[in-house]
Amino acid sequence: MARKTVVLFPGVGVGHLAPMLELAKAFLRHGGGAVYVAVAVAELPVMATGFAATVARAEDANASVAFHFLPPPPPAPGGGSGEPExxxxxxxxxxxxxxxxxxxxxxxxxxxxxxxxxxxxxxxxGDALDVAAELGVPAYFFFPSGAAGLAVFLALPARRASMSTSFAGLGASTVLSFPGAPPFKVSEMAEGLSDDGEVCRAILRVASRIPDARGILVNSFESLEPRAVRALRDGLCVPGRATPPVYCVGPLVSPGGGDGEEHECLRLMDAQPDRSVVFLCFGSMGAFPKSQLAEIAAGLEKSGHRFLWVLWSSPPPSAAGEPFDGDDDLDALLPAGFLERTRDRGLAVGSWAPQVDVQRHRAAGAFVTHCGWNSTLEGVAAGLPLLCWPLYAEQKNNSKQHLNPPT
Known part of the structure; x- marks a missing residue:
């Protein structure tokens, strides 16, 4: 059998890159030697928090996957003013x-x-469908979030087209219902989706193109979200047109194990009793202003619980509030004396920790999470209770899910 190349295009952002790298490994495992896997990498500077480091680790750990860095496209016409957007x-x-x-x-x-x-x-x-059509290459979409999120995403264009106003025009407290997904308020929609602005129009246009693909791969499994998977396969989410085949390929989560060097936080975990450590981690974009960091620290200190807290030492450009100085160290970021007073039962780590290994450690007792889908799946796979603190994107909807944990 002649070998074929499967090209994965994960777009930008760590949360989209990481599960697609796990998908690349799955293709290699199941390809029987007939599949060559390549990843096309495009890096948008404004979304680069942790992105380059993740790509570098992935290249080191996946010698069988070819990484191709796309050259940056030329500036858009009329965009030469040099003024930041x-x-x-x-x-x-x-x-x-x-x-x-x-x-x-x-x-x-x-x-x-x-x-x-x-x-x-x-x-x-979605615009890359035009490239696939021009070259006669079968195109599939990979949805890195859950089946319920996919159900809503596919249904949004038709729902908006049926309305005489924007979603925001319905009122923030209006409850929206979509097949296969838990109801949610307009105020809980992902940023930019409710107001008919540029972001909303662009997302709706991309969502409307997904049914044109040969199929949709979703990072979930049927027994975790049976209601959503049933709605997708019954065609309830795309009224008036056929839904392509939907394939549950999850859970695509990192197997852990790192690079062989034990991180200091795992040494802390080794010294703790079983199920005793609260793990706090809010994703690659989960930065907080100093004032909120101080409140979290106060809560951890007063609780008396053992903890491991991963926090970014510099915020991404979109962080709200009064962002802390990226040049500060953890002592400067956190209340005076906090690290010393809690050193026997807690650890704060700047920027990165082996999240999967932490969650699967015998000492992990609970996971305080932003409810990004990658983190949600990791917590489910590790059997941890999830304490939800959604921050952006679809995380508020993820936090409402009634998931059926694997047995």
Whole structure:
């Protein structure tokens, strides 16, 4: 059998890259030697928090996967003023950037040997369908979040088209219901989706293109979200047109194990009783202003519980509030004396920790999480109770899920 290349295009952002790397490993495991896997990497500077480091670790750990860095697209016409765009346009900039990567992606697909047999696109890379159609390559979408999130995402364009006002025009407290997903308020929608602005229009356009693919891969499994999977497969989420086949390929989570060097936080865990440590981690974009860090620290100290707290030592550009200085160390970020007073039962770590290994450690007792889907799946797989603190994107909806944990 002739070998074929499967190209994965994860878009930008650690939360989208990490599960697609696990998907790459799955293709290699099940490909029977007939599949060559390549990852097309595009890096938007404004979304680069942790991205380059994640790619570097992935390259080191996955010698069988080829990483191809797409050259940055040329500046958009009329964009040469040199003035930075408003911070609230980060997502809009990301979507414009991904549209502009069509040309370098096309050049890559044409150059690869063995020839490309399939293109797997991140949920935000809908414009790359045009590249696949031009080259005659079958295209699939990979939805890195759960089946309920996919059900809502697919249904949004038709729902908005049926309304005479924006979602925001319905009122913040209005409850929305979609097949296969728990109800949620307009105020709980992902940022930018409710107001008919540039971000909303771009996301709805991308969502409307997903049914044009050969199939949709979703990072979940049927027994975890049976209601959502049933709604997707019954065609309830895309009224008026056919839904492509939906394949549950999850849970795609890192197996852990790291690079062989034990992180200091695992040494802390080794010294703790079983199920005694509260793990706090809020994802690659989960930065807080100093004032809120102080409140979290006060709560941890007064609780008396053992803890491991991962916090970013510098915020991403979109962090709200009064961001702390990225040049500060942890002692300066946290209340005076906090680290010393809690040293026998807690540890604060700047920027990164081996999250999967922590959650699977015998001493882990609970997980305080932002409810990003990667973290949610990791917590479910580890059997930890999740204490939900949703921050952005679809996390408020993830926190409402009534998941059926694996037995």
């Amino acid at each position: 408003p911070e609230q346009d980060v997502l809009a900039r990301m979507l414009r950037f991904l549209r502009a990567t069509n040309a370098p992606l096309r050049d890559l697909l044409r150059s690869l040997l063995p020839p490309v047999g399939a293109l797997v696109l991140d949920m935000f890379c």
